[in-house]
Amino acid sequence: MSFSQDVKTEITQKKIARPCCLLAASYGAACFSRYFDSRGVVFQTELGTAAHYVKRIFHLCGIEGNVTSKQRPSGMVYEFKVDEPEQVRLMLEKFHCEPDQISLRIDPTLLRCPQCSAAFLAAAFVCCGTMTDPKKEYNLEFLSNRHNLARDLEGILAEHEFRPHRTLRKGVNVVYIKASEQIEELLAFMGAGNAAMEIMNHKVIKELRNKTNRLTNCETANMDKTATANVQVTRAIEYLKQNHMFDGLSQPLREAAELRLAWPDLSLSQLAEKSPQPISKSGLSHRLKKLERLASELQQRRTNG
Numbered sequence: 001m002s003f004s005q006d007v008k009t010e011i012t013q014k015k016i017a018r019p020c021c022l023l024a025a026s027y028g029a030a031c032f033s034r035y036f037d038s039r040g041v042v043f044q045t046e047l048g049t050a051a052h053y054v055k056r057i058f059h060l061c062g063i064e065g066n067v068t069s070k071q072r073p074s075g076m077v078y079e080f081k082v083d084e085p086e087q088v089r090l091m092l093e094k095f096h097c098e099p100d101q102i103s104l105r106i107d108p109t110l111l112r113c114p115q116c117s118a119a120f121l122a123a124a125f126v127c128c129g130t131m132t133d134p135k136k137e138y139n140l141e142f143l144s145n146r147h148n149l150a151r152d153l154e155g156i157l158a159e160h161e162f163r164p165h166r167t168l169r170k171g172v173n174v175v176y177i178k179a180s181e182q183i184e185e186l187l188a189f190m191g192a193g194n195a196a197m198e199i200m201n202h203k204v205i206k207e208l209r210n211k212t213n214r215l216t217n218c219e220t221a222n223m224d225k226t227a228t229a230n231v232q233v234t235r236a237i238e239y240l241k242q243n244h245m246f247d248g249l250s251q252p253l254r255e256a257a258e259l260r261l262a263w264p265d266l267s268l269s270q271l272a273e274k275s276p277q278p279i280s281k282s283g284l285s286h287r288l289k290k291l292e293r294l295a296s297e298l299q300q301r302r303t304n305g
């Protein structure tokens with residue numbers, strides 16, 4: 001799966017709690033679908049989970065549509081469609097649309113609570129967004145054929161200080177974000193926290209890699225492995241701290257965590273030598289792994305709850 005698809009899959013797995021946010025998400029999906037007019041909505045995607053996600057959020061708002069799939073030379077294409085006249089009428093009413101001015105502008109009154117904007121942007125991203133692999137470069141973008149919608153979307157992103165830009169590429173409106181920090185924040189805002197964390201990890205690894213330029217290739221490979229492991233543990237410990245789990249840990253785990261935070265760059269055996277209490281490399285490794293496991297369990301619970 002591409003990084004874009006990872007982000008979209010993560011978004012589609014999040015539950016949306018409030019009815020206002022569900023409506024905002026459905027509205028975002030409609031605005032940034034292939035077609036949205038007086039005949040209904042058509043959304044096409046290569047990602048089956050994305051089509052079913054849009055069907056589900058529409059259904060939870062009381063609007064029924066169908067998902068079909070077609071085999072194309074480039075692969076499977078999934079299509080979500082609302083075209084049954086009664087359902088179209090209901091949808092236009094819920095989205096405050098007059099039949100002659102559909103999808104011209106984003107109606108801000110449909111974004112009612114603070115989380116509504118997040119739900120709207122997340123669903124819009126599922127329908128028209130792409131994100132470059134952060135190993136190559138940082139670029140997140142939304143594509144739309146409709147000029148005013150793209151301009152309004154840029155406005156919503158700017159309001160939340162994500163520093164968007166807008167341009168035309170082959171007649172398509174592109175709203176994009178290049179700064180890695182804003183991309184991380186937007187991904188987290190849209191509910192793709194794991195993707196945001198992955199970008200942070202790549203950044204730290206890149207910095208460490210620059211520092212080790214002088215070393216031979218073989219050494220660099222080993223350092224990368226150590227650096228990746230160290231970054232993961234450090235992130236896990238920081239995550240536990242942020243979520244007030246740190247003080248509840250057993251003393252040996254707390255000591256191991258403090259040690260890693262104090263010397264984030266040292267290899268495991270160097271770190272074991274720094275310990276005030278004698279500890280073996282494997283004993284320390286065991287404790288650090290346990291911390292990672294606790295953080296990932298906590299994150300899993302947050303994601304599901």
Ligand SMILES: [Zn+2]
Nearest residue numbers: 020021113116
């Ligand atoms: Zn809401």
